[in-house]
Amino acid sequence: MTMVRVDLRRQFEDAGSRADPSPVYAGLRDLGSVLRSKDILGGGFLLPRYEEVSQVIKDPRFASDRRNVGRRSLDQWWTPGMLRLLLSSMVLKDPPEHRRLRNLVQKAFTPCRVAKLAGRVEEITDELLDAAAAKPVIELVGDLALPLPLTVIAEMLGVPPADRIRFRTLFASIQSNSQTTAVSLARNYRRMRELTTFLQELVRLRRDQPGDDLLSDLVHVEEGGDRLDDDELISMVFLLLFAGHETTVNLIGNGVLELVRRPDQLRKLRDDPGLIDTAIEEMLRFINPVGFVAPRFAKEDVEIAGTPIRRGSMVTLLIASANLDETVFPDADTLDITRSPNRHVSFGLGTHFCLGAPLARLEARIAVPALLRRFDHLELAVPADQLPWRRHIALRGVERLPLVVTPAGASASRRTA
Template identity: 45%
Template structure:
């Protein structure tokens, strides 16, 4: 049996091999025990129905305090709080309180109001690329679009976007990997220093943006602590672009790999919504849901998951489960009843899902309309996946037309 233990779960090479491995795990060992690089025991959940149940199970918590010794943590308390004191790493009632503070900015109605601005950004990026007759779809298109949008929502200078990318990549790559986390400490500290300066400026001159709104709430001292403020803005910057970068990059990759489906979309742009859903299912932008820990012993498929062990819900595997999807390894932009879980499930369902979908729809349709002869700019066999177990995204995707 091919098992994750024989591959580096945190490597680009594993990403290229992952789907056959997941299929074997679903068939033979759907609750699979691994040892993480930080020494913790992890349980890999690969079947769709098990994943749905785990994402809703209140015995699996997002905040490990009390379950993991502080001696086992690489980061200082301040650095750890910076990347964990947000709603995605919280349980009720803190989760409910933190989510409510930013929910209004991400309602479908509010997001739809951004349509015109997103269209402007997309056309501007393609204007820059058009004359060159080639671009790196990740660096020149998939990354700038969502980071510009989230920076404008937060009131952050867009020219700082490359720094956010560097810091974000460092943190995501380092999750549950002590050596990489130690390497990420300078990025985390630089991120903290940047936000401290930004908050000081915004307190003196508040604007009509989300950071100003959160600073106002923090000043009241009841709903948002200073640590929660830092961590919430960190989450919005990172999550506000990471998923969409991968949705667009992976989605265009799937279209390039399946030219019949690309032609179908070019001939009928009205298929874009079902196309986006199939992109999310086929190459899920978030490979593994963010960490959960067993707050008590949990039994699943005859396996006993002890209290304190980590549970890894593999969204990418669940979205290819043959017991949930017909021909799951086939990319079909007309697929019906596509109830994938690319954005999670339950109370931690991705708050930014409407924004990611809108950005993806506009980006992909506009790209194909303006560059109808889009094709690979390199041998697709040379493409590399980012070495992060949480995310599925290409490092580069050169294209031409």
């Protein structure tokens, strides 16, 4: 039987599929467990179902580093230095190099460090909501979802106060222009070079003047005499910025949108704030801030769901589709903030489980309840089909989310008057 070939980019060309990808993913799952890719992802195979995704993501017979299966490295003599930094990311490494990098980073980016951030995250959230509350219509992405994690990561990295506006402006401009068009890529390349230079200067500063921040710890952390070199440090910061930050922005923005569109779920969370943890996990499953993870490469001839996969073949794991698989999640197309168990794969599994997951969860579980406490009523300021969505094949996020809000207590005050 001929295997179905799919152009994933074309599947998400129209705004409707970006706003609601569920029908697209359902269609892919209906086509089979293993599909052929024929788009910009470089060919290979697509896995749209949960069973195969969860299997391959933990399978040691698949590599993250294409060089380990005999494929040509993307890092060539003509590759720009900034792109080489991105290609040296821990996400694209295999053991033992991946374990070496992860061990070093985990010594600095500890659960204890993340837990200690809770108070500061609450302060930043309150400050942002104070400013937003003065507006009749708030723009949730620009007023909260974007600046919250960006401020947190700037402080975590030890960016000097005088440089934080420049840092936020530079990164925000990259984030807002992260489409995959030629013009956007050209613009982002220049800005990425500026950000790389900024971070290189920051690494030098923290090497000479260490502080009580994550970057200082990363600069000086060691294990058995081993340390991160400058390129590895910059690559790690990029990973924190573009993986951890992007996930949090989309988690808060898309998550609040789905709550507003489903008053029953919003009311349930207002009535029982203790549901916030299961609500966050369900948001991660349902809204899928990340569509797919870095591809895997077969290290040997294998079979997936009866389909032969030759050594060196690239396999793309559609984690967003896996999270909506009806065979694993009953009523998968329904947002249920009480869903338990919830075995979503939004942060990956196994050795490549997302290091920033605890931070993303912390920020969301503080920001969303704070928003609900601050405002008695939230509703869309524009029709849902007019909301702009980012034109990005891997990251799903609403660009702007204007909300008409009623401050807490305002309705009661009007009734009393």
